[in-house]
Amino acid sequence: MAVLDIRDLSVSYSTPRGSLRALRNVSMTVPEGKIVGIVGESGCGKSTLISSIIRLMAPNAQVGSGEVRFKGTDLLARSEAEMRALRGTEISMVFQDPMQTHNPVLTVGQQMVDIQYRDKKPKAEKLKRAAEMLALVGIPDPEARLNQYPFEFSGGMRQRIAIAMALMARPALLIADEPTTALDATLEVQIIKRLKELQDEIGCGVLFISHHLGVIAELCDEVVVMYAGEVVESGTVRDVFHNPAHPYTAALLDCDPGHIKVKTRVLPTIPGNIPDLVNLPKGCIFADRCDKRHKACDTRPALWTARAGHRAACHLIAEKETA
Ligand SMILES: Nc1ncnc2c1ncn2[C@@H]1O[C@H](COP(=O)(O)OP(=O)(O)OP(=O)(O)O)[C@@H](O)[C@H]1O
Ligand code: SF4
Ligand SMILES: [Mg+2]
Structure with missing residues (x-):
């Protein structure tokens, strides 16, 4: 069973400019005892996702739709008291700044x-x-x-x-938001190694957020790539990093010359900016920056299966199948 199963989650923020749609139809799972990494550039919605899971959201945030199933039941339907009892016991968190x-x-x-x-x-x-x-x-x-x-x-x-x-607390789920980003590279490696050993011993599921592709590759079993509030690709680390199916993932890996073997400290920058989440484009969310953009991309792609357990939101996958 999945310890965490997020289904079709959409979250927006009210802003003076209008509703900022920070997460749109996000689905992902953390299987029991597995480490799942989330990667994506600044503003893609990683922190929004975590705050929705543990229900510590900004006052101007609204959940539009979806479920956050923890061990089978929806956290979004729990009372505040029930959530308080879960945090720090069944669900533990580590943040970037330990002083927090x-x-x-x-x-x-x-x-x-x-x-x-x-x-x-x-x-x-x-x-x-x-x-x-x-x-x-x-x-x-x-x-x-x-x-x-x-x-x-x-x-x-x-x-x-x-x-x-x-x-x-021997949690069932550990959520770590960039826990090693502020540390130097040698320390980071040591801490990641320890974390993996401890996780193995305790057997908890881990949701691990990082800008650092090398760390994700080393630590995680599965990876979810997010872009501008959407999941654009997900699968095993091996499939996604060695055989990326989405042009965004491919661009991230291309920018990293040594590929994931070299420990990129920051996510490589690819040309262009993420779209305005208040005025979303109609078609594929990545179209503005995609060198494979074509006619079909004017409509939003579904998450297609590239191979078993490996999915990506790109029309190219469906077209390859029907070609
Ligand atoms: N309280 C808020 N009110 C309005 N907009 C917000 C709020 N919090 C976040 N946002 C916006 O929501 C989007 C997602 O932000 P989020 O912090 O979840 O991204 P992130 O992936 O964690 O980024 P980073 O890597 O910089 O931590 C961004 O466009 C951000 O500006
Ligand atoms: S759907 Fe089109 S624009 Fe979007 S990533 Fe695929 S090829 Fe690029
Ligand atoms: Mg963040």
């Missing part, structure tokens, strides 16, 4: 004890578990470090602690 997660005035040990508030164990046992978790993410001398405050740790260590805290 840590409370600056409490020791790391106290925060890690607080997360275990549902456990009826004595505090000493909770501290022991916290130290074990810190050791697992590679923090040396964990018992002593539990007495320190977040500012006493380096950025890389804070991010490891954030991952340890997120996984402490």
Whole structure:
């Protein structure tokens, strides 16, 4: 079963210019125990998607349609109290800036004890578990470090602690929004390696957002490529990165000369801009920037199956089949 199954989700923001349609008919799944990456340039709707899943949306956001099924039931239909109970327990999150997660005035040990508030164990046992978790993410001398405050740790260590805290609850789903983007490349590799080991042990599903194609290739089982609020391609990392079916994905990979072997820190830039999401173009959302644009592209393409488990929203796929 899928731990997360998003169906036909559309979200817009009210703005002075009109309704900004940030997500349109987005569908994707995170199978149990799998790591799914989301990649796409700035403004494609990654953060909007995450905030809709955990229901911490901007006040001017509206869900137009769709379902966010978590272990089979729709989160969009849950009460606020039910959502609060899920966050940090069944669904954990790691953000780009770990200071967002840590409370600056409490020791790391106290925060890690607080997360275990549902456990009826004595505090000493909770501290022991916290130290074990810190050791697992590679923090040396964990018992002593539990007495320190977040500012006493380096950025890389804070991010490891954030991952340890997120996984402490043994969540069914971990959502990570660019968790390693602010770190240097060597640290990033180390943290990704740890994350994968821990995920393997805990067996949770992970939704991992990154601009970094190399990290997605290394960490993820499946990848979803988003463009201007739509899913344009999805499939296994192998299929999508080695055999891209959508011209946008192909352009991203083409811009990366060493292909995904070279660790591109930022998503390569392809010429042109994403369309105005208040005044959407009629046809294919990528048409303005696509060098394969043709007559059929004046209508919006459906998500076609390129091969089993690999889909892309481009007319070329359907045309290849019927040719
Ligand atoms: N509260 C808001 N009100 C109006 N527009 C918003 C709001 N939040 C986001 N947007 C717009 O919605 C679109 C999607 O934004 P979102 O932050 O989800 O993209 P993103 O993929 O996370 O980008 P980035 O890579 O820069 O984090 C953008 O056009 C953005 O300007
Ligand atoms: S549908 Fe047309 S414009 Fe859109 S990506 Fe495919 S070829 Fe390019
Ligand atoms: Mg974002």
